[in-house]
Amino acid sequence: MFTPQAIGFVRSPYKDTAEVPKGLGAKHEADGVIEILPEFELGLTDIEGFSHLIVIWAFDRSQGFDLLSTPPSDNRPHGVFATRTPRRPNPIGLTIVKLLRREGKLLHVRGVDMLDGTPMLDIKPYLSSIPSETLRRGWLAEAEAQKG
Amino acid sequence: MFTPQAIGFVRSPYKDTAEVPKGLGAKHEADGVIEILPEFELGLTDIEGFSHLIVIWAFDRSQGFDLLSTPPSDNRPHGVFATRTPRRPNPIGLTIVKLLRREGKLLHVRGVDMLDGTPMLDIKPYLSSIPSETLRRGWLAEAEAQKG
Numbered sequence: 001m002f003t004p005q006a007i008g009f010v011r012s013p014y015k016d017t018a019e020v021p022k023g024l025g026a027k028h029e030a031d032g033v034i035e036i037l038p039e040f041e042l043g044l045t046d047i048e049g050f051s052h053l054i055v056i057w058a059f060d061r062s063q064g065f066d067l068l069s070t071p072p073s074d075n076r077p078h079g080v081f082a083t084r085t086p087r088r089p090n091p092i093g094l095t096i097v098k099l100l101r102r103e104g105k106l107l108h109v110r111g112v113d114m115l116d117g118t119p120m121l122d123i124k125p126y127l128s129s130i131p132s133e134t135l136r137r138g139w140l141a142e143a144e145a146q147k148g
Numbered sequence: 149m150f151t152p153q154a155i156g157f158v159r160s161p162y163k164d165t166a167e168v169p170k171g172l173g174a175k176h177e178a179d180g181v182i183e184i185l186p187e188f189e190l191g192l193t194d195i196e197g198f199s200h201l202i203v204i205w206a207f208d209r210s211q212g213f214d215l216l217s218t219p220p221s222d223n224r225p226h227g228v229f230a231t232r233t234p235r236r237p238n239p240i241g242l243t244i245v246k247l248l249r250r251e252g253k254l255l256h257v258r259g260v261d262m263l264d265g266t267p268m269l270d271i272k273p274y275l276s277s278i279p280s281e282t283l284r285r286g287w288l289a290e291a292e293a294q295k296g
Contacts, residue, residue, distance in 0.1 A: 002152065043227045044227050047230040049286020051285075068193060077193075079190060079191045081184075081195055089153060089155050090269045092240075121240060124232060129277035136199035138198045140273070
């Protein structure tokens with residue numbers, strides 16, 4: 001298996017997990033900056049053409065994992081692979097961000113939900129969406145319906 | 149930084165990268181099975197409720213990386229972070245699959261594009277889509293337009 005290395009770090013308004021919007025109806029509209037390390041800047045070539053990016057990063061301030069956990073959006077426990085909890089067997093996070101603009105090795109983005117200083121592992125172009133009307137969202141949809 | 153560990157492995161019809169559909173208009177409709185290791189099975193609790201899953205995995209047969217590469221869908225090089233090439237600084241792959249059914253620690257899924265035996269790193273529920281009409285897809289849209 002490979003050894004993860006940071007390709008860059010994010011500048012985010014969130015210094016503590018308590019500040020990150022969570023739970024039902026949480027909006028992720030915070031602006032942030034992904035700063036790519038100089039040795040990887042060439043890898044950003046042509047990224048400006050994409051409106052949205054998939055950012056993969058490490059929950060570097062999370063220790064250990066739980067197979068079951070109760071997310072902020074529900075009062076019942078669910079399997080770790082059916083939630084977005086940070087306490088995962090591999091502490092990998094994923095965020096879809098909107099690319100506002102690129103400035104050299106800086107990507108100005110909207111929609112960050114990571115803590116300030118979080119190490120980035122990968123960036124991929126967002127190419128297509130599953131049509132919303134075909135999505136089923138299990139326990140989350142149930143929790144939303146109960147909340148009314 | 150964490151040390152990646154396999155949470156399971158995929159059974160896919162593709163034994164070799166040459167067999168995986170690539171390039172413009174490539175369809176990923178192959179069925180496969182993600183087999184989660186017994187020690188992580190409890191983490192699948194309630195996953196049945198989701199129609200689509202985000203699967204994060206390791207390009208375990210890829211060595212090294214290129215900052216620029218020419219993808220099968222174009223004749224010009226682009227930055228690694230603007231493509232889905234396997235030769236990435238962190239060899240992490242991502243696939244959106246449709247969950248057909250769960251059978252204990254087996255997830256029967258549609259849309260696999262990984263090689264048979266690829267180690268899985270994480271599974272997350274697919275919760276929402278960016279509306280297609282708001283997406284810009286840079287060089288890929290240009291290559292599609294040129295192909296006509």
